[in-house]
Amino acid sequence: MQCSWKAVLLLALASIAIQYTAIRTFTTKSFHSCPVPNPMNCSLNQEAESADRLCDESPTFAYNLSKKTHVLILATTRSGSSFVGQLFNQHFDVFYLFEPLYHVQYTLIPKLTQTKGSTDRRIMLGAGRDLLRSLYDCDLYFLENYIKPQPVNHTTDRLFRRGASKALCSPPVCETLTPIDIPLEEGDCVKKCGTLNLTLATESCKDHGHVAIKTVRVPEVNDLRALVDDPRLNLKIIQLVRDPRGILASRSETFRDTYRLWRIWDGTxxxxxxLDVTQLTTVCEDFLNSVSTGLSRPPWLKGKYMLVRYEDLARNPLKKTEEMYEFLGIPMDSNVERWIQNNTRGDRSAAKHKYGTVRNSAATAEKWRFRLSYEIVAFTQNACQQVLVQLGYKLVSSEKELKNLSISLVEDKDFSPFW
Incomplete structure (x- = not known):
């Protein structure tokens, strides 16, 4: 009996040792995104099926096995997203990508014109989610499926707004730079660095502690649930919103041809x-749907979602940036603080690029009040009243009230993340 008892004990100890070794080996392996078919070789039906695929065949875990925090800045055009992106681009340990979904949109557009509405959206979002999952895993080769013309030997000169990413414009990705060239202006990056080597970019991504991506091509936070639920990603979403009246004014000024009829109305x-009113109402509907989801505090967004108003960031950029980094659990470094000091007190007229970030941030946030006529503002308030109220933007009832900057149109409102 004594021998039998000892044998059982030895077997138990051996079993524990084997399980421990297996767990150690398994958890130290890197995780990669699920393999997906080349979107250029798929039919529309296959793409639609891929859009809803959540990698069911892959193992899932109850906790994140990577120390990386993956950040998605969810925004819309002319809401201050380029500015927010730079708050992460400047961090020494963050690998930042500016609008990689641009390539998905413009590669799939010829195919999407053959389909309708909801199918378009499903295909776009499915492809976008697959790409984001791969990029967060530092698989930049997957992006080659959407770059036209196709990269040769993993090199390309066609990556959209490459210069907006510090990591893609510095050594070792940009091998030609000397210390005197750093930092580069966005427009000088391609000139001085030449073609982008995606192999070097992939290695740079892996060497950084965190990955941040900015996009204006995902309408609502609900569209990202498959990524948020993926325990391998440790994805956190910062949704940036702005007063729709300010967005309309900024778009009318920046995209003059597209918003020509709004400008005619404003001038005459x-x-x-x-007039295409969906250029305004789509923004408000997407904001309302997305923010309603976030503020309802669903369990799947617990600790994963932070709502940021552009106006709050513009009025107190350092404080708001510190709050964002605290939410992400990433220590904010001195490079970010220095960039804020240099880029929130400047003269906007000195900026070289229409998408630039040098500005007097507080003044920029209010500038729309002098750009739009009261008639357009009243129309916007009527079309977007529900989301304006929800986000704490005050309505005006007269031209005089609109132009009186001593009256703030932004209520003090707490949008702290929930845990």
Whole structure:
């Protein structure tokens, strides 16, 4: 009996040792995104199926096995997203990518014109989620499926706004730079660095502690649930919103041809009969749906979602940036603080690029009040009243009230993350 008892004990100890070794070996391996078919070789039906695939065949875990924090800045055009992106781009340990989904959108557009509405959206979002999952795993080769013309030997000169990413414009990715060249202006990056070697970019991504991506091509936070639920990613979402009146004013100024009819209305006082109001209402609907989801505090977004108003960031950029880094659990370094000091007190007229970030941030946030006529503001308030109220933006009832900057149109409102 004594021998039998000892044998059982030895077997038990051996079993524990084997399990421990297996767990150690398993958890130290890197995790890669699920393999997906080349989107250029798929039919529309296959793409639609891929859009809903959540990698069911892959193992999932109850906790994150990577120390990396993956950040997604969810925004819309002309809401201050380039500015927010730079708050992470400047961090020494963050690998930042500016709008990689641009390539998905423009590669799939010819195919999407053959389909309709919801199918378009499903295909776009499915492809976008697959790409984001790969990029967070530092698989930049997957991006080659969407770059036209196709990269040769993993090199390309066609990556959209490469210069907006510090990591892609510095050694070792940019091998030609000397210390005197750093930091580079966005427009000088391609000139001085030449073609982008995606192999070097992939290695640089792996060497950074965290990955941040900015996109204006995902309408709502609900569209990201498959990524948030993926325990391998440790994904945290910062949703940036802005007063829709300010967005409309900024778009009318920046995209002058696209928003020509709004500018005609603003200049003549007469609303064009063929005005495309969806250029405004789509923004408000997406904000309302997304913010309603976030503020309802669903369990799947617990500790994963932070709402940031551009106006709050513009009024107190350092404080708000510190709050964002605290939410992410990433220590904020001195490079970020220095960049804020240099880029929030400047003269906007000195900026070289229409998408630049040098500005007097507080003044920029209010500038729309002098760009839009009261008639357009009143129309916007009527079309977007629900989301304006939800986000704490005050309505104005007269031209005088609109132009009086001593009256703030931004309520003090707490949008702290929930844990």
């Amino acid at each position: 006082g007469r609303k064009p009969y063929n």
